[in-house]
Amino acid sequence: MHSNDVSRFAWGALRGYPTRTLLMLVAMAIGVAAVVVLTALGEGARRYVVGEFTSLGSNLIIVLPGRSETAGVNPSTFMGETPRDLTLADAQALTRNRNVERIAPLNVGAADISWQGRQREVTIIGTNHDMLAVRNWELGLGEFLPDTDLELASPVCVIGSTIRDELFGARRAIGEWVRIGDRRFRVIGVLASEGRSIGVDVQETVLIPVASAQQLFNTPSLFRILVEVKSRDAITQVQQFIIRTLRERHQGEEDVTVITQDAVLATFDRIFSALTYAMGGMAAISLLVAGILIMNVMLVAISQRTSEIGLLKALGAAPQQIVILFLSEALLLSVLGASLGLLLGQLATGVLRQVFPALPAQAPLWAVIMALLVAVVTGVLFSLLPARRAARLDPVLALSRR
Amino acid sequence: MIEFREVNRDFQVGDQVVHALDTINLNIAAGEYASIMGPSGSGKSTLLNLIGLLDRATAGHYLLNGEDVTTLSDTQQAQTRNQQIGFVFQAFHLVPRLTAAGNVELPLILAGMPVEERRERVAQTLEALNLTDRAHHKPEQLSGGQRQRVAIARATVTEPKVLLADEPTGNLDHRSGRDVVEILEGLNRRGITLLVVTHDAELGERARRRILMRDGRIESDTGPDSERHAQQ
Numbered sequence: 134m135h136s137n138d139v140s141r142f143a144w145g146a147l148r149g150y151p152t153r154t155l156l157m158l159v160a161m162a163i164g165v166a167a168v169v170v171l172t173a174l175g176e177g178a179r180r181y182v183v184g185e186f187t188s189l190g191s192n193l194i195i196v197l198p199g200r201s202e203t204a205g206v207n208p209s210t211f212m213g214e215t216p217r218d219l220t221l222a223d224a225q226a227l228t229r230n231r232n233v234e235r236i237a238p239l240n241v242g243a244a245d246i247s248w249q250g251r252q253r254e255v256t257i258i259g260t261n262h263d264m265l266a267v268r269n270w271e272l273g274l275g276e277f278l279p280d281t282d283l284e285l286a287s288p289v290c291v292i293g294s295t296i297r298d299e300l301f302g303a304r305r306a307i308g309e310w311v312r313i314g315d316r317r318f319r320v321i322g323v324l325a326s327e328g329r330s331i332g333v334d335v336q337e338t339v340l341i342p343v344a345s346a347q348q349l350f351n352t353p354s355l356f357r358i359l360v361e362v363k364s365r366d367a368i369t370q371v372q373q374f375i376i377r378t379l380r381e382r383h384q385g386e387e388d389v390t391v392i393t394q395d396a397v398l399a400t401f402d403r404i405f406s407a408l409t410y411a412m413g414g415m416a417a418i419s420l421l422v423a424g425i426l427i428m429n430v431m432l433v434a435i436s437q438r439t440s441e442i443g444l445l446k447a448l449g450a451a452p453q454q455i456v457i458l459f460l461s462e463a464l465l466l467s468v469l470g471a472s473l474g475l476l477l478g479q480l481a482t483g484v485l486r487q488v489f490p491a492l493p494a495q496a497p498l499w500a501v502i503m504a505l506l507v508a509v510v511t512g513v514l515f516s517l518l519p520a521r522r523a524a525r526l527d528p529v530l531a532l533s534r535r
Numbered sequence: 536m537i538e539f540r541e542v543n544r545d546f547q548v549g550d551q552v553v554h555a556l557d558t559i560n561l562n563i564a565a566g567e568y569a570s571i572m573g574p575s576g577s578g579k580s581t582l583l584n585l586i587g588l589l590d591r592a593t594a595g596h597y598l599l600n601g602e603d604v605t606t607l608s609d610t611q612q613a614q615t616r617n618q619q620i621g622f623v624f625q626a627f628h629l630v631p632r633l634t635a636a637g638n639v640e641l642p643l644i645l646a647g648m649p650v651e652e653r654r655e656r657v658a659q660t661l662e663a664l665n666l667t668d669r670a671h672h673k674p675e676q677l678s679g680g681q682r683q684r685v686a687i688a689r690a691t692v693t694e695p696k697v698l699l700a701d702e703p704t705g706n707l708d709h710r711s712g713r714d715v716v717e718i719l720e721g722l723n724r725r726g727i728t729l730l731v732v733t734h735d736a737e738l739g740e741r742a743r744r745r746i747l748m749r750d751g752r753i754e755s756d757t758g759p760d761s762e763r764h765a766q767q
């Protein structure tokens with residue numbers, strides 16, 4: 134038999150039983166589309182998070198109080214256990230390295246903000262002038278926190294655009310005095326509306342000088358120190374400098390955690406890759422289901438086409454040829470179903486990208502290849518048994534059955 | 536060309552053994568025309584299936600052209616069937632989704648014949664059976680007589696040496712049956728060995744050699760060819 138004769142015969146047989154063919158195509162297509170869409174979502178989430186981290190600024194080192202065992206992210210990183218305070222003096226000390234471009238100390242808390250009777254609770258970030266550059270934020274109106282001594286608690290604040298809208302509406306905010314907690318602050322700037330960063334919506338926050346925040350929350354300690362390094366190559370050197378400096382300042386105890394952005398990124402990358410694999414794997418199970426469906430439908434097909442098989446044998450088809458004919462049907466079906474599924478999956482992914490532009494959903498190439506491969510391999514594997522059974526049919530019985 | 540030596544075919548039905556063929560000795564020469572008759576269940580179809588290599592003997596030997604084909608593998612038997620034997624069935628057994636030409640083409644596809652050669656052969660065979668204008672019709676669009684003619688075309692397109700017909704007129708009216716018989720006899724006159732199983736006495740009488748079966752045995756075997764063999 135020539136291969137194009139085989140495929141023509143297989144195609145004819147598939148078209149001869151349209152309902153059955155459609156059913157199997159749909160099962161296969163759904164399986165493949167599921168793999169494509171789910172891995173696209175996982176990959177989209179990964180890219181989103183990685184993108185957010187990258188927007189932090191590329192040469193960033195984060196210092197937080199408390200020792201954590203790994204360099205990456207672990208629960209205590211977020212819980213913020215504080216065995217020993219990280220102080221403004223510590224932050225100041227970290228500027229004394231020629232590879233440190235700038236630092237931004239960070240204090241975070243919640244407080245009520247009010248203006249002319251309007252009031253709401255907001256996240257207060259105590260920081261310094263350099264924070265704007267460290268986080269690549271943009272200022273919409275006015276000016277950012279002044280470049281003064283870190284210890285100076287000036288009564289000024291910069292507010293997010295959402296806060297501005299809620300408190301002031303259409304009225305002018307710059308120059309107005311607001312009440313935060315039990316203190317008064319003058320609004321000197323409004324952040325531009327693009328600024329977003331992981332976890333917090335900056336537009337929902339109010340920035341005040343770090344010393345003011347320490348007074349407001351009545352704490353001498355810092356939540357974080359962000360250190361921007363001059364160049365990527367210097368990161369390790371600065372990291373060691375920070376650990377050494379703080380150990381000296383903390384009576385020889387190494388009680389801080391120093392995270393480089395690379396480490397954080399790598400951790401998130403791993404988490405989301407694992408998630409994508411898991412989703413791909415789960416979706417692949419639906420392909421297995423499709424495979425079992427194909428096996429069942431093939432078995433039914435063979436009992437439907439018993440007399441045809443008997444006839445082919447009478448005309449001189451060898452067992453091997455019968456196997457090839459039925460496997461070709463399965464192969465054709467799998468390839469068509471998988472292609473259809475790929476198309477559907479990409480279409481659905483495209484729609485997802487339209488609806489959620491922030492999430493760069495895109496099935497990774499490995500997932501697409503895997504889905505197609507698994508589809509075709511299961512399709513053919515699960516048809517092996519039915520095809521063998523067809524080949525073993527007794528032609529006399531097959532021909533006498535109607 | 537067909538030689539059966541002490542051939543038995545038993546079927547196990549539950550704990551009983553049915554002797555469908557009981558020690559058959561038979562010689563059929565190339566170009567013969569023989570009818571096989573006998574009551575229902577006497578083993579006519581079983582004999583034809585064994586000759587056509589669709590079935591295997593329980594015991595005994597079958598020599599086709601002097602070669603013992605009982606020991607051939609399934610694949611070798613399939614090849615022999617493809618090249619040397621043509622079948623015509625009572626129920627036609629056309630593949631419904633294929634056209635007349637598509638059905639006739641099947642054995643050539645299985646043989647791996649190139650497309651051009653194949654098309655030509657199919658066209659010639661359909662022409663010989665007066666089916667050229669029906670080449671692109673599906674079986675459901677054909678009359679019973681036409682369907683059986685397509686089946687004959689399919690059985691002869693490989694130019695086999697033996698044509699086996701199991702009740703070829705069983706599903707046809709008298710006229711179409713007569714046509715089919717005349718076609719088969721015409722093929723025999725041009726050299727093919729023709730074996731026809733039938734219940735129709737009139738049809739059976741037309742054969743030069745008449746084999747009568749009963750209970751898995753050959754009860755009588757009459758005609759010029761069988762006598763010639765008997766003398767040998």
Ligand SMILES: Nc1ncnc2c1ncn2[C@@H]1O[C@H](COP(=O)(O)OP(=O)(O)OP(=O)(O)O)[C@@H](O)[C@H]1O
Binds near residue numbers: 548
């Ligand atoms: N696959 C089978 N299993 C069991 N018994 C069988 C099988 N095939 C045939 N037989 C038995 O073998 C005997 C001969 O059957 P066969 O079909 O050859 O008869 P036949 O002469 O062709 O009859 P009919 O004229 O009705 O077609 C019968 O008794 C039948 O029941």
Ligand SMILES: [Mg+2]
Binds near residue numbers: 579580581
């Ligand atoms: Mg019979």
